[in-house]
Every structure is written in C-alpha cells, then in structure tokens.
Amino acid sequence: MYDIAIIGLGPAGATLARLLDKRYKVIAIDRKNSKTGKCCGGLLSPDAQKILAQFDICLPKDVLVDPQIFSVKTIDLNSRIERFYQRFYINMNRAKFDNFLISLIPNSVEIYSDSFCRKIEKEEGKYRLTFKANGEDRVEEAKIIIGADGANSIVRNTFYKANKIDKYVSVQEWYEDNANSPFYSCIFDKEITDSYCWTISKDNYFIIGGAFPSRDSNWRFELLKKKVKKSGIVFGKLVKREGCFVCFNRGIATTYTGKDGAYLVGEAAGMISPSSLEGISYSMESAKILSGVLNKNLNKIDRKYFIRTLGIRIKLMLKILKMPFMYNTILRRLIMKSGLRTIKKMK
Ligand SMILES: Cc1cc2nc3c(=O)[nH]c(=O)nc-3n(C[C@H](O)[C@H](O)[C@H](O)COP(=O)(O)OP(=O)(O)OC[C@H]3O[C@@H](n4cnc5c(N)ncnc54)[C@H](O)[C@@H]3O)c2cc1C
Structure with a gap:
C-alpha cells in the first residue's frame, strides 16, 4: 500500500514527486518515456521562470534550443494586420525539460x-490502480491519488465527470526550416479557430500548430497551412506531426482541485491560461501548493488545497477577462491598429 500515487510526470507530477516528504511511500506512473515529448510550444514564460527560481533550479544548456526570440509577430489573417510585441520566453526542448524535471525526483519515489x-x-477509502508496466498489467493500491495527467486526465474523467472542462485538439507539424529569419508568431483567424494558432522556430525546425474545436480539427489545421502558405511562408520537408488535447478554460468554475483523497494538479485541474494556453507555470505552482499541504499532514487536504490555490484561480480569472481583447475580432483589430505596446521593427 502506497501513501500517494501520482499519475503523470509532466511539470506538475514531476514537481510534486520531487517535493513530497520522504516519509511518504510514493509511486509515480507516466505513460511517456524519455524520448516521447509532449506536443507543446516549449516556451518557458516569465512566471514559470520565477517558480524555477523559487525552487533554486537552473536549466542545463541542453534543454535550450536555437534561437531565443524576443518578440511575437501577431498576425490577424482576416484583417491582414501584423504587429510585433515584446516577449520574455525561453525557447526550449519540451521533452528534455520534462526529463530534466524527472531527473530531480529523489530515489525514494518509485517511478x-x-x-x-x-x-x-x-474501494473502502483507498484507491486501486491498474497500469501497464513492461507489457504486463500491474495493480497497486494507494491512500491518496493525484491526477497530474494533463488535459485528458483519467483521474478527472473517473471521479469528476460532472466537472467537465472544454477540450480542444492541438495539432502541430514540424518542418525542416528553410527560413533565414526565424520567428515566433500568433495567428488569429475566425474561420480556422476561436482559439489561436502559432508558428515557432526550434533548432532548425519550423513548427506550425493550433488549438481547434475537436470537430473538424484536421480540416481546420489544413486550412491554417493553406492560409499561411498563401501569405508567403515557405514550408520545408515535413518531419513529424503530433497532437493532443488541450483544456480551453472559458469559465473559472471548470478548475477543480479534487476531494476525498483524489486530487488534481496542473492541466488536469484545468489550470492553464485560456488566453495564451501557457500552462507550465500553473502546473508547477499547483504542485508546489499541494506538496506543502500534503507534507504537513493528511488532514483536511480538500479545504486547504482549495483555499491555497485561490491565487491561481484569480490569475486565471484575469486571463479570462483578457480573452475578448484577443479573440473578439473587432476589439483585437482596434488594439492592434492602435499600436499599443507594439515594437517597430527597423527595415
Ligand atoms: C500545442 C500546445 C502548446 C503549448 N505550449 C505551451 C508553451 O509554450 N508554454 C507553456 O507554458 N505551456 C504550453 N502549453 C500548455 C502545457 O503544455 C501544459 O499546460 C502543461 O504541459 C501541463 O503540465 P501537466 O504536468 O499538468 O500535464 P502534462 O504536461 O500534460 O503531463 C501529463 C503527463 O501525464 C501522463 N499521462 C496522461 N495520462 C496518463 C495515464 N493514463 N497513465 C499514465 N500517464 C499518463 C502523460 O504522459 C504526461 O507525461 C501548450 C499546450 C499545447 C497542447
């Protein structure tokens, strides 16, 4: 019998596994291996950098990729307006970042x-999990279970079906990069999606992707590529295609932290920015909070974890309020036209 079982070792699960007190017997299960990375933009936001700084964690050089980009080119395909905004992201290799966080987990955790x-x-106040390890089914029991298993969380889907969250499908393709001037862009087009799309350069690859309503997601992705090609961007040779679900959180009520010994962290809890889809910082922050609660004792976790994540919910609420300025066509156009906070590029 384990004290705590963590499902998922993305930024949320790996952070939690690292921070849990060694007096607990902990098991952590993750479906990915060291080579399979998550479908992700791989940009580390200032908030995520701040949490790493709080943890006193420095990133090794091999997690970073070329180039580091200081601005985002925002493109409104409908009105054909383009603007540049300053950004402070770190461009990184997401698979290596996850592996690095996992490498920091103490040996006391069974991975x-x-x-x-x-x-x-x-069953009778404990959780029984069935998982496949080395090709065989294994069954283990734990007093507490943590869903750190992302947008399509089995923990959330099993115990909290009523707290449904809107899920979009993210699709990305990686191409050999022929461009002389790499760039990061955010693309808006109401015909393609009511979320947004992006391009980013990473270690000689050009990546194009977007978040789409599940219905017609392939058709929408093809339309995105067609429109981007039409705007003059040349694609190299296709290297790979990847996809996953992403939570598209349009109401604060959809974040859910769990109860009665089954808790959610990170994207499984719905903690991801609905405006930018930035989620690594929320995952690490919620894991930090939950570890603090669990490390004290195992009493009244539901209430303590819920209350201490209030700051995250407020932050997400502010992001939701920001959404109309990004996703409402007229408001976005007005803001882009005003030139507010834009960067003028030298010719
Ligand atoms: C296309 C795309 C681009 C993004 N770009 C950025 C970005 O640039 N910057 C940023 O900050 N955020 C970005 N995000 C959001 C970010 O990827 C997530 O919010 C973040 O990864 C959530 O971390 P997590 O640990 O909560 O979940 P995840 O990173 O999703 O980790 C969940 C883990 O659980 C495992 N798992 C799932 N189900 C099971 C199961 N049944 N059994 C065992 N293991 C399981 C998975 O293998 C995975 O390792 C992006 C998201 C998408 C979809």
Whole structure:
C-alpha cells in the first residue's frame, strides 16, 4: 500500500514527486518515456521562470534550443494586420525539460515510465490502480491519488465527470526550416479557430500548430497551412506531426482541485491560461501548493488545497477577462491598429 500515487510526470507530477516528504511511500506512473515529448510550444514564460527560481533550479544548456526570440509577430489573417510585441520566453526542448524535471525526483519515489494507467477504482477509502508496466498489467493500491495527467486526465474523467472542462485538439507539424529569419508568431483567424494558432522556430525546425474545436480539427489545421502558405511562408520537408488535447478554460468554475483523497494538479485541474494556453507555470505552482499541504499532514487536504490555490484561480480569472481583447475580432483589430505596446521593427 502506497501513501500517494501520482499519475503523470509532466511539470506538475514531476514537481510534486520531487517535493513530497520522504516519509511518504510514493509511486509515480507516466505513460511517456524519455524520448516521447509532449506536443507543446516549449516556451518557458516569465512566471514559470520565477517558480524555477523559487525552487533554486537552473536549466542545463541542453534543454535550450536555437534561437531565443524576443518578440511575437501577431498576425490577424482576416484583417491582414501584423504587429510585433515584446516577449520574455525561453525557447526550449519540451521533452528534455520534462526529463530534466524527472531527473530531480529523489530515489525514494518509485517511478514507472512508459506505463499507462488504464483504470482507477475507489474501494473502502483507498484507491486501486491498474497500469501497464513492461507489457504486463500491474495493480497497486494507494491512500491518496493525484491526477497530474494533463488535459485528458483519467483521474478527472473517473471521479469528476460532472466537472467537465472544454477540450480542444492541438495539432502541430514540424518542418525542416528553410527560413533565414526565424520567428515566433500568433495567428488569429475566425474561420480556422476561436482559439489561436502559432508558428515557432526550434533548432532548425519550423513548427506550425493550433488549438481547434475537436470537430473538424484536421480540416481546420489544413486550412491554417493553406492560409499561411498563401501569405508567403515557405514550408520545408515535413518531419513529424503530433497532437493532443488541450483544456480551453472559458469559465473559472471548470478548475477543480479534487476531494476525498483524489486530487488534481496542473492541466488536469484545468489550470492553464485560456488566453495564451501557457500552462507550465500553473502546473508547477499547483504542485508546489499541494506538496506543502500534503507534507504537513493528511488532514483536511480538500479545504486547504482549495483555499491555497485561490491565487491561481484569480490569475486565471484575469486571463479570462483578457480573452475578448484577443479573440473578439473587432476589439483585437482596434488594439492592434492602435499600436499599443507594439515594437517597430527597423527595415
Ligand atoms: C500545442 C500546445 C502548446 C503549448 N505550449 C505551451 C508553451 O509554450 N508554454 C507553456 O507554458 N505551456 C504550453 N502549453 C500548455 C502545457 O503544455 C501544459 O499546460 C502543461 O504541459 C501541463 O503540465 P501537466 O504536468 O499538468 O500535464 P502534462 O504536461 O500534460 O503531463 C501529463 C503527463 O501525464 C501522463 N499521462 C496522461 N495520462 C496518463 C495515464 N493514463 N497513465 C499514465 N500517464 C499518463 C502523460 O504522459 C504526461 O507525461 C501548450 C499546450 C499545447 C497542447
């Protein structure tokens, strides 16, 4: 019997596993292996950098990629307006970042990678999980279960079906990069999606992707590529295509922290910015808070964890209020036209 079982070792699960007190017997299960990275823009925001600084964690050089970019080119395909805004992201290799966080987990945590958790049942106050490890089904029990398993969380889907969250499908393609001037862009087009799309350069690859309503997501992605090509961007040879779900959180009520021994952190809890889809900082922050609660004692976790994540919910609420300025066509156009906070590029 384990004290705590963590499902998922993305930034949320890996941070939690690292911070949990060694007096607990902890098991962590992750379906990915060291080579499979998450479909992600791989940009580390200032908020995420701040949390790493709080943890006194420095990033090794091999997690970073070329080039580091200081501005985002915002493109409104409908009105054909383009503007540049300053950004302070770190461009990194997401798979290496996740592996690095996992490498910091103490040996006291029992880790199963490349292991898919396919069933969780609650029985007499404990949780029984069935997962595949080395090709065989394994069953383990834990007093507390943590869903750090991202947008399509099995913990959330099993125990908190009523707290549904809107999920979009993210698709990205990686191309050999032929461009002389790499850039990062945010693309808006109401025909393609009511979220947004992006391009980014990473270690001689040009990546194009977007978040789309699940219905017609492939058709929408193809339309994005067609429109971007039409605007003059030349694609090199296709290297890979990847996709995943992403939570598209349009109401604060959809964040949910869990109860009765089954808790959610990071994107599984719905903690991701609905405006930028930035989520790494929220994942690490919520894991830090939950570890603080669990490390004290195992009493009244539901209430303490809920209250201490209030700051995150307020932050997300502010992001939701910002959404009309990004996603409402007229407001976005007005702001872009005004030139507010834009950077003028030298010819
Ligand atoms: C296309 C895209 C681009 C993004 N770009 C950025 C960005 O540039 N910057 C940023 O900050 N955020 C970005 N995000 C958001 C960010 O990726 C997530 O918010 C963040 O990864 C959430 O971290 P997490 O640890 O909560 O979940 P995840 O990183 O999703 O980790 C969940 C883990 O759980 C594992 N797992 C899932 N189900 C199971 C199961 N049943 N059994 C075992 N293991 C399981 C998965 O293998 C995974 O390792 C992007 C998201 C998408 C979709």
